[in-house]
Amino acid sequence: MRTIVVGSRQSALALTQTGQVIDDLKRLSQEHGFDFDFEVKKIVTKGDRILDVTLSKVGGKGLFVKEIEQAMMDGEIDMAVHSMKDMPSVLPDGLVNGAVPRRVDPRDCLITLEGKSIDDLPHGAKVGTSSLRRSSQLKAYRPDLELEPVRGNIDSRLKKLETEGFQAILLAAAGLYRMGWEDKITAYLPVETCLPAVGQGALGIECREDDAELMKLLALYNDKESALxxxxxxxxxxxxxxxxxxxxxxxxxxxxxxxxxxxxxxxxxxxxxxxxxxxxxxxxxxxxxxxxxxxxxxxxxxxxxxxxxxxxxxxxxx
Structure with missing residues (x-):
């Protein structure tokens, strides 16, 4: 039996996503006669280490994947589960996206303490988001809002809603779904108001191009519509x-x-x-x-x- 080592960031969301993918792949392995076992190796990325600066100031895309890709190229891990929106549009030589599983809701959502849609927020409300994409579109839609950066994992951002005087914070709905926290969502932002990030709601399963055995399994996991x-x-x-x-x-x-x-x-x-x-x-x-x-x-x-x-x-x- 071959043990597939899966690299993952240490955040609760990353480990949850990785666990869900491993469960799916174990089921597929059994159904199709692959002799695979899976284990997780936690990897700290630059994006996880720098939490006091907005992403745009520390180098943008790739912050959450570079160390993981290096471990894959060095043979320390065999595959990794990424949030597709964290993945640079060009992958390093020798690495490929082996599968895009079925995508979940790609929209952004609003979380408030007292259930309000984006239209209902009071004039000048303080809204937290670390994304230039979200803040650009929201400024166009509601120029009166005070948009302030908020970094950290989902859990710490949700806490900041209560501790830092935000009236709302903006997050990707997909992360909340994967954590089983969809009940925290107050309202969704229509895509007409706020277009999602590229690949939002989708996962990318990255592996080495020459790993023919693993690539065969991942091909069974690929969702054609999501991949397209x-x-x-x-x-x-x-x-x-x-x-x-x-x-x-x-x-x-x-x-x-x-x-x-x-x-x-x-x-x-x-x-x-x-x-x-x-x-x-x-x-x-x-x-x-x-x-x-x-x-x-x-x-x-x-x-x-x-x-x-x-x-x-x-x-x-x-």
Missing amino acids: TVAAERKFLGVLNGGCQVPIGAHAVLVEAPAGHSHAGQNVIQLTGMVGSPDGDVILKETLLGTDPVKLGEEVAGKLIERGAEKILEQVRE
């Missing part, structure tokens, strides 16, 4: 060369192509992409349909670049 929509979003991000430090959002779904479309009546990918200025004064959005996720991601990014997205992103990076 996430691929479109990730290509969009890759073209714009975006990380945590830039306000970029994207949301792809499968829809039936309308009459008059070259694939009318068939399922196609609908991708909406967004680039915004940090102050929320400019929000550029574009929605296109397509069948090839890579091409679609490039096209939506191209449309936004034509409309000035690159200039906004350059200013943010400076």
Whole structure:
């Protein structure tokens, strides 16, 4: 029997996600005759060590995956379960995304002490978020809100709602679902108001490209629809060369192509992409349909670049 060593961050959410994936893979292994056992190896990443600074100031994407990828390349671990939104759009040579399991709700949500939607928050309410993407879109929607950074794991952010005078905090709904804490969600932010992060709600199972045996098992775990929509979003991000430090959002779904479309009546990918200025004064959005996720991601990014997205992103990076 081969023991698959799974690298994981030490946060409660990371360990919970990893545990859920291992349970699924154990079941698949038994059903399909793989002789695998699994064990978890905890790894501390740079993103876990630096908690007093917003992500955008310490290097953005990759903060939560670099050390884990290094351990994989060094043969210390065989695979890792990542939140897809933490994964850079280009993986190191020799590593691949072996599977994207079925995605859960990609929306952002609002958590308040006294049940209110984003529209019901009082004028000038103090709202916590460490995400430039969320704050850019919220400033455009509710310029009166006082948006302040809040870092840490889900648990510590929820505590800060009570201890630091926030009237609301914004989180990805998916993390709360995976922790079994969906009852804490006060309201969801519609994607029309706040486009999610690229890959939000999806997991990426990363492994070595040459691990043929493990790749066969992961192929059985891959959810085709989730993989397609996430691929479109990730290509969009890759073209714009975006990380945590830039306000970029994207949301792809499968829809039936309308009459008059070259694939009318068939399922196609609908991708909406967004680039915004940090102050929320400019929000550029574009929605296109397509069948090839890579091409679609490039096209939506191209449309936004034509409309000035690159200039906004350059200013943010400076």
